[in-house]
Amino acid sequence: MVSSLPEHVTVFEVGPRDGLQNEFETVSTGTKIRFIEQLAKTGLTQIEVTSFVSPKAIPQLADALEVVMRLHATRGVTYSALVPNLKGLERAIESGIQQIAVFTAASETFVQKNIRMDIEGSLRVFKEVIDTAKPHGISVRGYVSTGFVCPYEGEVSKEKVAEISKRLLEMGVYQVSIGDTIGAASPLDVQKTIGHLLAKLPADKIALHFHDTYGTAMANVYAGLQLGISTFDTSAGGLGGCPYAPGASGNLGTEDLIYMLDRMGIHSGVNLEAVFHASEVIAKELHRELPSRQWKRLRSKDPLKS
């Protein structure tokens, strides 16, 4: 088992987007920029900074264009933003962003309720988005949400996840990120669904995106590592809740993932304490504790240094 673990993992930071869009309070544009620019100095190479969705749908991210335009480029760091449609893509192109992400799901009901299209419709839109983005030198990532369990339909079939992942890759996304949107998956779900996907796609085309609603996110990461997956989406401080369970935990905390990787001798290039200090920027503005275990620990005395 040990031998199959990857030597290097890419930590894909989604806190400024997935984290902040699920916070009830809106964070000021200046604070977002400070947060992102501090994250860019931690060794992270991928940061999803915002979403070009309708400001009516997600008022927390209404300042998407301003955020991206005011960000300073950092060598070795790729900034990315979610783009739901061609209208969003126009703003994304105007902003000068290097990478975008499109977002669909493996559950028909979830897609319907979230973006008021069926899965087929969402893929048609994304085909246009991808074809329009590429000539601008913008790379595209794809999210497959509800990859394990859907809040409306329950169990999601591994065949559906594989089918949508393959189609997104054929359309030109460079990687699909399979999301456990409501955080209900167990390591056996990861073995089953991602194991099936790996029979059809190479491991470097697959990222995993876990929420910690049910406390299984880190165990799921370990199951993913054992399958050879080497990209994981996390959120600094464990920012963000779950829109389907107010008060529940958000994404797996970036600091927590880095701790485990460091301890296991898996290289990520990201500095744990630097991410903690970036999270502090947001914690201070939100005036609240953040859910990541490391965030809580670093706020107290470090047992390893006592």
Next chain:
Amino acid sequence: MVSSLPEHVTVFEVGPRDGLQNEFETVSTGTKIRFIEQLAKTGLTQIEVTSFVSPKAIPQLADALEVVMRLHATRGVTYSALVPNLKGLERAIESGIQQIAVFTAASETFVQKNIRMDIEGSLRVFKEVIDTAKPHGISVRGYVSTGFVCPYEGEVSKEKVAEISKRLLEMGVYQVSIGDTIGAASPLDVQKTIGHLLAKLPADKIALHFHDTYGTAMANVYAGLQLGISTFDTSAGGLGGCPYAPGASGNLGTEDLIYMLDRMGIHSGVNLEAVFHASEVIAKELHRELPSRQWKRLRSKDPLKS
């Protein structure tokens, strides 16, 4: 990998002892009894209810004798209490408890600082405790603390853990519980140390006791399950902090473990929501949120029921 997972897991509840001894506020005796008796109706078969330590050392558990004497027996549930020495054993015998636990560690400095003896001295005391307890029909469990990392010495050798575990078993404990006292272990530590132990002892003699200080507890459980370990110590609500890192997370939450086991089809016989309701008894008296992910989720809307 799947085939090696156990079909049944024993959840060893330590919230009333390990949880409450690390809380700053003292919980009233009546509330403790209500908490324990509610836990006894959840399907749990093992509950560590208190510790017969010196009331000066741990004032939170000064009412140990009263707690045990007032508890109603529940069919199928074994109550247990920590016993540090012969003086504690006298009170344990007087209380009528069915099971006790002795507590040493695999790190010399940790044992010195905790119980002001060296490991050899602690084993000599426990030999007397075990020999005196057995004729009273009291079974004995053994804790090996700092099984992976010591807050003072750093890395702990797997050979030391195996040596102390073997000696405790030879002295008559029915099971050793290997603790990640400061919650710093990763799944690879579990593979290394517990893998080594399994070369010398059968799996049913070994329990694992994880704290979630660094966010790795559930991943460590999964690593333990993959090795065939089938007893895990957890705390209802994730009660209790880490005395070496004030503010940090406590034991792995019982509710969180049960969720993952249920989802993986591993039988525990314990009802998740019933444990949550038991945790509520303590949350209300402490007037605070509890760290278990499930506790937070159940306090909000259940996404699977929406």
